Every structure is written in C-alpha cells, then in structure tokens.
Amino acid sequence: MELSKVYMLAAAALVAIGLFAILRTNHVVRQLLGINLLGNGIFLLLIAIAQAPADAPEEGLDPVPQAMVLTGIVVAVCATGFALTLIERYRAVSGCLTVKEGADAD
C-alpha cells in the first residue's frame, strides 16, 4: 500500500474517534478534545493529499494543501482557546462541566 494511503486511513480513524468522543460524552472539555481530534484527522488528510503521486515522485510535495494546514492549525488553536474561555465561563455560571440538565457538579 502507498504510504499516503496509510496516512489517509489514519486520518479517517482520527475523524471517527473524534466523532465518537463528541457523541459519547456530555462533558464539554472532552467534546472539545473530540472536535480537536476530528480537526487533526482532516489536517492529516490534507498532508497525505500533498504527497507526490507514486508514479511521478519528481513533482514533489504540493505546497497548497500544506499552506492550508498551517492556516488551519492556527485557526483551530484560536477556536480552541475561545471555546475554553466559554467553557470556563459556563463552569463559573452553572458550576458544572456537563451539558446534561440537572447533572451533578463536576
């Protein structure tokens, strides 16, 4: 199997694990980690797509998906920071970190 296909399968696995984490828990920090995992799967996919095709290795890496990943990482970090601020505020107001109504304080 081509190496880029291995990366793509790993990316699919990361996306699925991320989605599982989001669906499985109602703990907001874990959900945020799930979203980050899902996003990282997509970044890995873009990196895999940037690989040169096996039949034309002289073409080298495609810089456009790589630049998109670099932009994506920064946006993801900022969104995570903002989400954490919101979560902190949510905890301060509601006293818990879960989204279920009437759940015990965490």
Add this chain to the structure above:
Amino acid sequence: MKTNIIASIISLALFGTLAHALIELPTNTSRLTSLVTANLDESGVSNPVTAVLLNFRSYDTLLEMGVLLLALIGAWAVGPRQTLPGHSDDTAMLIVLRLFVPPIILGAAYFLWVGAKEPGGAFQAGAILAGALVLLLITGRATWFHRDGWHRFFLSIGMLVFLSLAAAPMAMGSSLLDYPRSQAKHWILIIETAAMLSIAFTLVALLVGGRPHCKEIAD
C-alpha cells in the same frame, strides 16, 4: 450504554465510508505544485509554502489574522481575566528564565527569517515567541503585558500592517494584495514580522483568557 452503542455504530460507519472513499481516491490530479513552481520566482521567496501563504493565497492569511483577532475579542467579551501569578523569586524558575528566554527569542527570529527559503515563517516563530512570553508571564516578569496600550498595540499590529500593505497596491493602480514584484520579498518580511508579534501576543492573551481588568488599565 445505549449512547455507547449508538455512538460506536455511527463512528464505525463514518470510518468505513471515509476509508472506502479515501482508498478509492485518485491521486492528487489538480497538482497545483507545477503552477507554484513555475511562478515561484515572482513571489519574492523561495520556500513554496511561504509563497502560497503570503503571496499566491495571501487573502487566506489575511483572513486568518482576522480570525485570530476575532477569537480574542470573543474571549474578552465572555468575561474578565483571572488573576495571574505574581512576581516569583523561585531560584530554579529564575535560572530557567535566564537560560531559556534569550535563546527562545533568538529562535523565533531565526524561524521568521528562514521562512523565506526553508520551513519556518510567522506562525512557527509566533508560537515559539509565545513560549517565551508564557515563561515571563507565569513568573510575574511581564507586567507590561497588562498595560493596555502596549497590549492592544501588539495584538493588532499584525492585522493593521497586513491590511495597509494589502490595500497599498490599490492606491498604486494595482489590485488588492498584488505586491510590486521587485519588492515582494521586503513586503512579505514586513508582514511576517508584524504577524509574528500579533500571533505570539494573541496566543498568550488567549491562554490568559478574559479581558484585562479596568484596574490594570488605570495602572
């Protein structure tokens, strides 16, 4: 338990679909690589990723600086800042500061400069510089970080410089972000320097979270 089973089924189904689609995916046929390589000489830098980020698709990067600033404004709108650690006189911490902060700043400058021809650039440099700022902040050495004027100047300089340099070609009869080709290298370096400062300060401000207290503004 029911949630577990449903979540597992949905996630496994997604993995199966994605894996099938990706295995069948034909190799990258758009191949923008040749387009980038062919025009690399005009971009002012020799690292293709930097050329894409700050020349061919600099509109993306301009908007990204906007996202950074928006995320911070959002965080500031949510509530006031937590109290930060005070001035620390811990010997180990001071040694760490003296040993690490100068090389980190030097490293950030190096990555900023080397981004023109090798992997590196404003984002990597900004992230490294943010590390030095965090070290200073947790030992209470960066009280100037709370001074409102400086704070906001560094947070917005990236966006301001990028916007002005993006609009400047329009005044010269060219289109948005169409830097003069002979000077593209210098324009990119100026934008990257400003962007690095803003990225570092925004990351640290997001880490601190919340808007500065009014008392700190009065100081």
